[in-house]
Amino acid sequence: MKLLESGEMYLETVYVLSKELTTVRAIDICDYRGVSKPSVSRAVGLLKEGGYLNVGADGGLTLTEIGISVAEKIYERHTVLTKCLVSIGVPEDIASEDACKIEHVISDETFSAIKNKFK
Numbered sequence: 001m002k003l004l005e006s007g008e009m010y011l012e013t014v015y016v017l018s019k020e021l022t023t024v025r026a027i028d029i030c031d032y033r034g035v036s037k038p039s040v041s042r043a044v045g046l047l048k049e050g051g052y053l054n055v056g057a058d059g060g061l062t063l064t065e066i067g068i069s070v071a072e073k074i075y076e077r078h079t080v081l082t083k084c085l086v087s088i089g090v091p092e093d094i095a096s097e098d099a100c101k102i103e104h105v106i107s108d109e110t111f112s113a114i115k116n117k118f119k
Contacts, residue, residue: 003050003052003070005104005105006043007043007046007047007050007052008070008074008103008104009033009074009100009104010029010033010040010043010044010047011047011052011053011063011067011070011071011074012071012074012075012078013029013032013033014029014053014061014062014063014067014071015063015068015071015072015074015075016032016075017029017032018062018063023058023060024060024061024062025059025060025061026040026041026044026059026061029061044061047067051064051066051067052064052066052067052070053067074103074104076115077099077102077103077106077111078096078099078100078103079099080111080114080115080118081095081098081099081102081103081106081111081114082095082096082099083118084099084114084117084118085098085099087118
């Protein structure tokens with residue numbers, strides 16, 4: 001299953017929330033992302049189907065091994081690109097928004113070069 005940008009965003013959100021919360025639930029994603037329950041429910045179903053996410057009996061969401069791998073990659077891109085943009089004078093809130101857009105389309109080669117330049 002090829003992930004779309006929205007799927008990557010949901011995985012990244014579960015990843016970030018799992019660092020803050022003992023149990024990540026769909027409502028936590030709704031609150032964090034400002035999206036509706038039906039949107040989260042659909043995304044969770046697709047990510048579960050694709051093998052990226054597990055849903056426990058209690059409704060808790062956990063990333064699978066492949067889900068963690070994708071989420072860590074996207075999260076790293078987000079943080080590095082945000083730092084890069086801030087370092088050239090972009091306000092942090094705008095840098096974070098723009099990094100969120102760029103992180104999904106940038107090639108591995110270009111990201112690696114940026115990461116090496118702005119370590």
